[in-house]
Amino acid sequence: MAMRISELAAFSGQEATIRGWLVSLRKGGKIRFLVVRDGSGTVQAVVRQEDAPTEVWERCADLSQEASLEVRGTVRLDQRAQGGVELAVRDLIVISDAADFPISPKEHGVDFLMDNRHLWLRSRRQAAILRIRSQIELFLQVELGRRGFVRVDSPILTPSACEGTTTLFETDYFEQKAYLSQSGQLYNEAAAAALGRVYCFGPTFRAEKSKTRRHLVEFWMLEPEIAFASLDDVMDLEEDLISALVRHLLKEAADDLVVLERSPQALLAAAQGGFARITYDQAVEVAVQAGQPVTWGEDFGSPQETAIAAAFDRPVFVHRYPTACKAFYMQPDPERPEVCLSVDLLAPEGYGEIAGGGQRIHDFALLRERLAQHNLPEDAYRWYLDLRQWGSQPHAGFGLGIERTLSWLCGLDHVRETIPFPRLLTRLYP
RNA sequence: UCCUCGAUAGCUCAAUGGUAGAGCAUCCGGCUGUUAACCGGAGGGUUGUAGGUUCGAGUCCUACUCGAGGAGCCA
Structure with missing residues (x-):
């Protein structure tokens, strides 16, 4: 059973699996940050090229916003992460892709939002x-x-x-x-x-x-x-x-x-x-x-x-x-x-x-x-x-x-x- | 039902009656710790519909459709 994101902080240093949806993906040359939401909260999952298996690293290259994911990694307290907790990713499975999710973090009009x-x-x-x-x-x-x-x-x-x-x-x-x-x-x-x-x-x-x-x-x-x-x-x-x-x-x-x-x-x-x-x-x-x-x-x-x-x-x-x-x-x-x-x-x-x-x-x-x-x-x-x-x-x-x-x-x-x-x-x- | 305002790229918006653009999203490339990440490049349009005025309409006029806010009514 996956852990809820809101519970992660109590398990610093331990292995945890979460399931949720991708809020945003930020890519650096050798590091990728995935913000994942599961309804209980959000957490930043960190994928380092040198730490993660190659296929996991590559899988994270083009994840779409709102893709549903299962992420396994080590819980780590880190001030650089929003909320002070992050997950150092060891494994990641895409449960379902979400290409071209209509609602971006940018502004939208009322009519569009209501239609969606x-x-x-x-x-x-x-x-x-x-x-x-x-x-x-x-x-x-x-x-x-x-x-x-x-x-x-x-x-x-x-x-x-x-x-x-x-x-x-x-x-x-x-x-x-x-x-x-x-x-x-x-x-x-x-x-x-x-x-x-x-x-x-x-x-x-x-x-x-x-x-x-x-x-x-x-x-x-x-x-x-x-x-x-x-x-x-x-x-x-x-x-x-x-x-x-x-x-x-x-x-x-x-x-x-x-x-x-x-x-x-x-x-x-x-x-x-x-x-x-x-x-x-x-x-x-x-x-x-x-x-x-x-x-x-x-x-x-x-x-x-x-x-x-x-x-x-x-x-x-x-x-x-x-x-x-x-x-x-x-x-x-x-x-x-x-x-x-x-x-x-x-x-x-x-x-x-x-x-x-x-x-x-x-x-x-x-x-x-x-x-x-x-x-x-x-x-x-x-x-x-x-x-x-x-x-x-x-x-x-x-x-x-x-x-x-x-x-x-x-x-x-x-x-x-x-x-x-x-x-x-x-x-x-x- | 009435009044007012609006409709342009997937989204949010620009464009004196004179070559339809930007940001985001998408795609390609770059970047060792980002915080709506950033940098470079590319593709993307019957300007809500139908008429009209004009040499020329996204822009002006008429009708319609759809939407927004307000009135009335109510929680």
Whole structure:
């Protein structure tokens, strides 16, 4: 079994075999340097003409970038090598050639890189993003598990719109119409009544013709839902999770953040928690002050969101939006029914809304009234109404967009780099 | 759907309306420790498509195709 490159440093002076891909080849007259990557790290393999067998020396003359290799040699600590460790090559086998690999270490345009996304993933930067994505997904789930949350997977194929707002992908379900899920929330509410604290985590689909650096057609959302919880409980949980996540990444993903040239400085405030909680009314004031006027009652546009978030050095909660601009299931504020117990979490630096949620309507009659007001078919929501008929309870939850969160944490300029194979308005390949 | 910008070598980009170039990649040669290695040489083009203006179009005009960013909508 080959050793992983990340483990090599501990075996100085010993013989080791690694398997990986050629990142670059530098040739001198009597010495050749191969940088090899195996997913755990990269290492410089040194081939000296005087030390290596002739056939190995010759084999290294025209290796192509991304050729897959098996390299055997002696592990050596050497300050001249990047990372301080290198492999003095004794034997080398080319597992598969990679002539004319399309992606060179030089610059490429977006269109070209997206067409070659399957190969682009091999680059240092993309690999770093994918590692951080994995860490985020794991960390958040472990944290929720620690707090007694049960993961309950919600369906992807659904009979009707969850919120009745955004455009859905329609598909044929044995001569019946079905839609790709845009949220697992409604099903989560059923699960919360069974298990108290639940979350779902999976892909969601929006058939909107959005074409910006913040939009994906298919994206992943983590959606906790808590029985007997209030709006404040939800904000507490969001703040705890996000700040803990930032602390975790600053510690455990430091190397990858360096690769991404993301300064830890930008995340220090968020790591401390203490996210401001302002009302929609206050947010309107902030937007107006920043020269981005809003008509009361309307949801914020992207420029307003950016202006509001720019007033804070860490994510900010905006709560109690006008009832009219939010989904039908939002619980109205008992003290002021024209606003609802909803909350959006806006990330700093123009990354916009990364989470949205709030307290759900738990009263049967009110929910039924809202369905009618929104022209939603009661038949399709029969089961959802049932939840209010038997053992209803105040409950709340939120949905956290993984890609936007990742985009902010990594300081990326487009969400397309946060997901292995992005689905965009104009792109379904590869 | 709307607005703005773009499309030239495999890739990234140059080129007053007047002979289409460079860097990287590729191929050949050189170099004893390189760090996106370096040095020398070579090959590589129906300038997105279709029309138009002009003595002459990569360049100007029209339409279309594809892409990018933004608006709306949202996480």
